[in-house]
Amino acid sequence: MAYAEEYAPTTADPARIGYALVPLLDYFEGKTLMYVRGATCRGYVEWRTSMVRANHANARTEARRTRTVSSATARKELGVLSAAIGFWHREHGPLESVPVVTLPAKPEPKPDVLDRSEMARLLGGALGFYQLEWCDLETRQLHRTLKRDHSAINRHTARFIVIGRYTANRPGATMKLRWMPNTVGGWPDFKRELLYRKGSEVVESKKRQPSVRLGRAALAHFRRWKAIDDRAREDLARRTDGMATSFLCVVHWGGEPIKDIGKSFVTALDFAGLPRHYTPHVLRHTRVTWWVEAGLSLEEVADAAGMTTQMVEEVYWHRSPHFQKRAAEA
Known part of the structure; x- marks a missing residue:
């Protein structure tokens, strides 16, 4: 223990x-x-x-x-x-003899990846949008229209998806993001245009969490969300005649932290018409894959994602436009 x-x-x-x-x-x-x-x-x-x-x-x-x-x-x-x-x-040792833990064979890496259309559908699903299809019996034409269920709007899930889509954050790191520097989670630095992934007192582990640079689109989302949360916190402070401690998390429900995104993520998948075998981790896999497909170097991808170059090479590099290019033309 x-x-x-x-x-x-x-x-x-x-x-x-x-x-x-x-x-x-x-x-x-x-x-x-x-x-x-x-x-x-x-x-x-x-x-x-x-x-x-x-x-x-x-x-x-x-x-x-x-x-x-x-x-x-x-x-x-x-x-x-x-x-x-x-x-x-x-x-607490040393132990006289350190036993070796025998591990089963490592499974073949098969990351699920969304294309850009599927990512858009997933985000739409989190906002309550779904596609309705029907067939005209006379003309036999297939018709499609976009509908919205306002009772199924999960804006916290939409934020979670957008953050994963742009930063390749691990789900746990995204759930701990705050609007200001803190000890337990990361935060966005608008001046330096960076997203810190871990708290100041979190010890670095094998699952590295380096800072990632935020692009224009990601920064626009973060700034808009912060403005919304700042207004909500100020309004709450006025109504309660005190210092409001809600709306401090980037991904929240009614201003309070969320421990698990799984249920609402499945709802977003259902509304998007995507299979339920996708997990929130698919956002990280997808972002890393898109970086590779965009032609970034091994080192650039590894640095941005917080992975080793070996991991990027083994799991994602076959999708790079540089993959075996010189060998193919030699």
Whole structure:
């Protein structure tokens, strides 16, 4: 528990570590480090991949009820176990023998990517727009019209989508954005035209969160949102005769922070007519892919996205106009 209590709070996403530790503690309860070896790690993977995914356990259809935890998830959880052992060895050890955590094979990287039309539909879906189609029985012509359900407008989801579309932010980092410098999340710097992705007291980890430059379109959105939130906060302060502490988060619901964007993101997918297998992380994959397709260098993409050049090369580089260009013409 030392890893959870001492290290996790200093990371950008403590909840991610917490989610991984829950099944690990269930499986390894009462076991010592001597129990951590290849056979037990493989047993953990077998045990985890036989479990129904929590977010599908109460789904309406039988197909969703039977979706199980993936080996990729088990791999991430075992990675947390390995990090926890290493942390104890460094901070509370040394251990006489440091066990090696055996990980399952790394899955082939297959990032989902939206094209620009799909991204526009997704943003429209977050704002309640959907496409209605019908066929004229006499002429057999297909007709389409754009409709809007005002009760399904989720402006916080629209902000979340726009930020991901322009910055390749990780979802967790976007949810923690504030309008001013703070210790737990990032903030936009309008003078320098930068978006800081992490709080001033967040310790740098393998999931690097470097600052990203904001282009003209992104800056226009941020400035408009800030003006809206500043007016809302001032109005609230007048009505409550005090200092309003709401409307400080960039992505908020009624001025208050949001912990999870998942439900409203699925609603946006449904209104956009996009499959539900897309997750909020698709925004990051899409932005990085668009940077690569625009002809940016490996180093430029890696720097803007907060990735290693190796990750960019392995997962995205085949979509670059520079990919094997000289080899093809040699």
